[in-house]
Amino acid sequence: xxxxxxxxxxxxxxxxxxxxxxxxxxxxxxxxxxxxxxxxxxxxxxxxxxxxxxxxxxxxxxxxxxxxxxxxxxxxxxxxxxxxxxxxxxxxxxxxxxxxxxxxxxxxxxxxxxxxxxxxxxxxxxxxxxxxxxxxxxxxxxxxxxxxxxxxxxxxxxxxxxxxxxxxxxxxxxxxxxxxxxxxxxxxxxxxxxxxxxxxxxxxxxxxxxxxxxxxxxxxxxxxxxxxxxxxxxxxxxxxxxxxxxxxxxxxxxxxxxxxxxxxxxxxxxxxxxxxx
Amino acid sequence: xxxxxxxxxxxxxxxxxxxxxxxxxxxxxxxxxxxxxxxxxxxxxxxxxxxxxxxxxxxxxxxxxxxxxxxxxxxxxxxxxxxxxxxxxxxxxxxxxxxxxxxxxxxxxxxxxxxxxxxxxxxxxxxxxxxxxxxxxxxxxxxxxxxxxxxxxxxxxxxxxxxxxxxxxxxxxxxxxxxxxxxxxxxxxxxxxxxxxxxxxxxxxxxxxxxxxxxxxxxxxxxxxxxxxxxxxxxxxxxxxxxxxxxxxx
Numbered sequence: 001x002x003x004x005x006x007x008x009x010x011x012x013x014x015x016x017x018x019x020x021x022x023x024x025x026x027x028x029x030x031x032x033x034x035x036x037x038x039x040x041x042x043x044x045x046x047x048x049x050x051x052x053x054x055x056x057x058x059x060x061x062x063x064x065x066x067x068x069x070x071x072x073x074x075x076x077x078x079x080x081x082x083x084x085x086x087x088x089x090x091x092x093x094x095x096x097x098x099x100x101x102x103x104x105x106x107x108x109x110x111x112x113x114x115x116x117x118x119x120x121x122x123x124x125x126x127x128x129x130x131x132x133x134x135x136x137x138x139x140x141x142x143x144x145x146x147x148x149x150x151x152x153x154x155x156x157x158x159x160x161x162x163x164x165x166x167x168x169x170x171x172x173x174x175x176x177x178x179x180x181x182x183x184x185x186x187x188x189x190x191x192x193x194x195x196x197x198x199x200x201x202x203x204x205x206x207x208x209x210x211x212x213x214x215x216x217x218x219x220x221x222x223x224x225x226x227x228x229x230x231x232x233x234x235x236x237x238x239x240x241x242x243x244x245x246x247x248x249x250x251x252x253x254x255x256x257x258x259x260x261x262x263x264x265x266x267x268x269x270x271x272x273x274x275x276x277x
Numbered sequence: 278x279x280x281x282x283x284x285x286x287x288x289x290x291x292x293x294x295x296x297x298x299x300x301x302x303x304x305x306x307x308x309x310x311x312x313x314x315x316x317x318x319x320x321x322x323x324x325x326x327x328x329x330x331x332x333x334x335x336x337x338x339x340x341x342x343x344x345x346x347x348x349x350x351x352x353x354x355x356x357x358x359x360x361x362x363x364x365x366x367x368x369x370x371x372x373x374x375x376x377x378x379x380x381x382x383x384x385x386x387x388x389x390x391x392x393x394x395x396x397x398x399x400x401x402x403x404x405x406x407x408x409x410x411x412x413x414x415x416x417x418x419x420x421x422x423x424x425x426x427x428x429x430x431x432x433x434x435x436x437x438x439x440x441x442x443x444x445x446x447x448x449x450x451x452x453x454x455x456x457x458x459x460x461x462x463x464x465x466x467x468x469x470x471x472x473x474x475x476x477x478x479x480x481x482x483x484x485x486x487x488x489x490x491x492x493x494x495x496x497x498x499x500x501x502x503x504x505x506x507x508x509x510x511x512x513x514x515x516x517x518x519x520x521x522x523x524x525x526x527x
Contacts, residue, residue, distance in 0.1 A: 185369035185435075188329055189442055190359035190386025195393050199382050203373040 073256065074242075074249030081238065081257050088234035089261060091152050091227065092220040095159025099220075100213055102164045107171035114175055114201070125168070132165030137223045141232040155232035159220050170212045174205040210276045214269045221265040225258045235261075279304040280342060280446055280478045281328060287336035288323050297323045299502040300337070305446070309478045310469060312489035312510075315499035316522055321482040324499070325448050328480070329361045330354055342445055359386030362439030362477075364468070366451035368431040370438075372424040376415060379423050379434050380406045383441030402441070409437040413467060429460040436468060440475075447472060449481040453488065461485070465492045486518060 057063060109115050110125030140161045144154035183200035191199065228236025235258055242250035286301040297320045305311055313321050326332040328339060330346060339346040342360060349357060362383075370379050381398045388398065398406075410419055413433040418426060423434060432452060439447060452468065453461035469492050472479045483489045489496055489510070496513050498506030498521035506517045 181365065181367055181369040182371045184331060185363070185365060185371075185438075186382060186385060188331060188358055188361070188363040188448075189383050189438070190355045190357075191382075191393075192355060192390070194390050195385045195388075198393060199371060199374075199385065203371050206373075 069248035070252050072249040072252065074247060074253045077250050077253045081253065084235045084238050085257050085261055087152055088224045089221065091155045091224040091234050092159060092217060095156045095224065096163055096213060096217040096220050098156060098160035099163030099167055102160060103168035103171060106164060106168035107175065110168060111172040111175035129165045129169045132161055137162040138226065138230055141227050141230045145231050150231045152233035155224055155227035155234060158227065158232060159223055162223065163216050163220060167212055167216055171205065171209050174208040175201060178204045207276060211273055214272050218265050218269040221262055225261065279306050281305040282340045285337040286327060286334055286339065288327060288332060289335050297502055301504050303497055303504065303507055305478050305480055307478055309495055310472060310493050311480050311495045311497065312493035313480065313482045313497045313499060314484065314486055314489050314521065317484070319499040320502045321499055322450055325450050325480060325482050328448055329358050329363065355386060359442055360445045361448060362442045362444030363448045364435050364439050364452045366454055368435045370423040370431055370434055374423060375420055376410070376423055376434050377406060377419050380410060380437045380441055383438035386442065406437065406441060409440045413437050428456050429464060432456060432464050440471065444477055447477050447479040449479060451482050451484065454484060461488060
C-alpha cells in the first residue's frame with residue numbers, strides 16, 4: 001500500500017517507503033543469518049563438543065605427535081604393493097566394463113521415448129538408477145563380500161553396481177535428448193526397431209556415453225582403492241593391515257601408491273577423453 | 278490403376294485435439310510428379326507421413342501398390358516402407374556417419390540385423406551406392422562425414438539414400454525449403470530427372486508455388502485440412518491460389 005502512496009504523493013514519502021523497505025529486508029536477513037548460526041552451533045555441540053572423548057586427546061602435543069607418525073614412509077613395503085596396485089586398477093576397469101553392460105538395458109528401459117513399457121518397466125529402471133547411486137560402494141562391497149566371499153570379485157561387483165546409476169542415468173538422458181529426425185528417416189526406409197536404435201539413436205549418444213564411462217572409470221579407481229577395507233581385495237586390504245599393525249609408515253606408503261594410481265588414471269582418462277571428443 | 282489412392286483421410290494427433298486432415302481424397306498415377314501446396318499448418322507434412330504411416334491416420338483409407346496401408350501389421354508395414362523412398366526438409370541424415378554409410382542405410386529394410394550390426398552391406402549394394410552418389414554429383418565426398426557437407430550436398434545424400442531403396446514411390450517433404458533458391462532449383466531438377474529416368478511417381482510437399490509450377494505436372498492445394506484444388510499445373514489460376522492461401526493473406 002505504501003508503494004501506491006509514494007506514486008501519488010511524490011518524493012519525500014518515496015524515500016520513507018524506500019527506507020522502510022530496506023529496514024524490513026535487513027531485519028529478514030538478520031533473522032535468517034541468526035537462525036543459521038544457531039543451527040550451526042547446535043550441530044557443533046552435538047557432533048564435536050559432546051561426542052568427542054576430550055580426555056583421550058591429551059593436549060596439543062599429543063595430537064601433533066600422532067599425526068607426525070604418518071610422515072615417515074616405509075619403503076620396504078614396496079615389493080608387496082605392486083600386485084595389489086595392479087589388482088586395484090583391474091578391479092576398477094573390469095567393474096566399469098561390467099557396469100556398462102548392466103547400464104545398457106537400464107538406460108533403454110529408463111528413457112521415456114524408447115522404453116517398451118511406461119507403466120512398469122520405466123519406473124522400475126528409474127528405481128534401479130536411484131538404488132545404485134544411493135547405496136555407498138562400501139555398502140555394496142559388504143553385501144557382495146557376504147554373498148561371494150573375500151577377494152577381488154566382490155569388489156568388481158560392487159563397483160559395477162555403483163556405476164550403473166550414473167552411466168545409465170546419463171545415457172537415458174542422452175537418449176531422451178536425441179534429434180528425432182534421423183530416427184524417422186531410418187524408420188521410413190523400413191528399418192526394424194534394432195536398426196532404428198543402432199543407426200538412428202546410437203551414433204547420436206555415443207560420444208556422451210563414452211565420455212561418461214571414462215569419467216566413471218576415473219572415479220572407480222578411487223573407489224576400488226578402498227574396497228579392501230571390507231575385505232574386497234586391492235590396495236585397501238593392505239592399507240587395513242598396516243593400520244591394524246600400527247605400521248604408520250606403511251599406511252603412508254599405501255596412500256602414496258593410491259595417489260600415484262589416481263594420478264595415472266587421471267592422465268589416461270585425459271587423453272582418452274581427448275581421443276573421443 | 279493408380280499407385281496411391283487416398284480416400285476420406287482424417288487425422289487427429291490426440292483424441293480431443295483439432296482435426297488436422299478433414300477428409301482428403303486424391304490419387305497418384307504412375308507417371309505423376311505431383312506437388313502438394315498450401316500454407317504452413319495446412320496438413321501437408323501430416324498427409325505425406327500418413328502414406329507410409331509415420332503418422333497413424335484416424336480414419337479413411339490409403340491404398341498403396343495394391344495394399345491397404347492401414348490394415349498392415351508391423352512386419353508388413355516395414356515391407357511396404359522399403360518400397361517408399363522419402364526425402365526430408367532437413368535431410369534427416371545421421372551426422373556422425375560417413376556419406377557412404379548414410380546412403381547404405383537406405384538398404385536397411387533389406388538387410389539382416391547381423392549384417393547391419395557390422396555395417397556389412399552386400400557388395401552389390403555398395404556398388405549401387407557408388408553409382409547413385411556419382412549420379413547426384415557426390416563422387417568426391419564419399420568418405421566424408423555427413424555433417425561436413427553443405428546443405429545442398431546433404432540433400433543429395435538424402436536423394437541417394439532414398440534411391441537405394443529401389444522405391445516404387447517417392448515422398449518429398451519440403452525437399453528444398455532449407456536451401457537457397459538456386460540450389461533449390463538444382464535439387465528439384467535432379468530429383469525430377471531421376472524420377473523420370475527410373476519411372477518413379479513422386480508426391481512432393483512444397484510451399485514455393487513457383488517451384489511447384491515449374492517442375493510438377495499436377496498440383497493439389499491444401500488449406501486447413503481441406504483439399505481446395507486438384508488439377509494439371511496449367512489449369513491452376515491466380516484465383517485458385519488466392520483461395521488456397523486465403524488464410525495467410527488475412
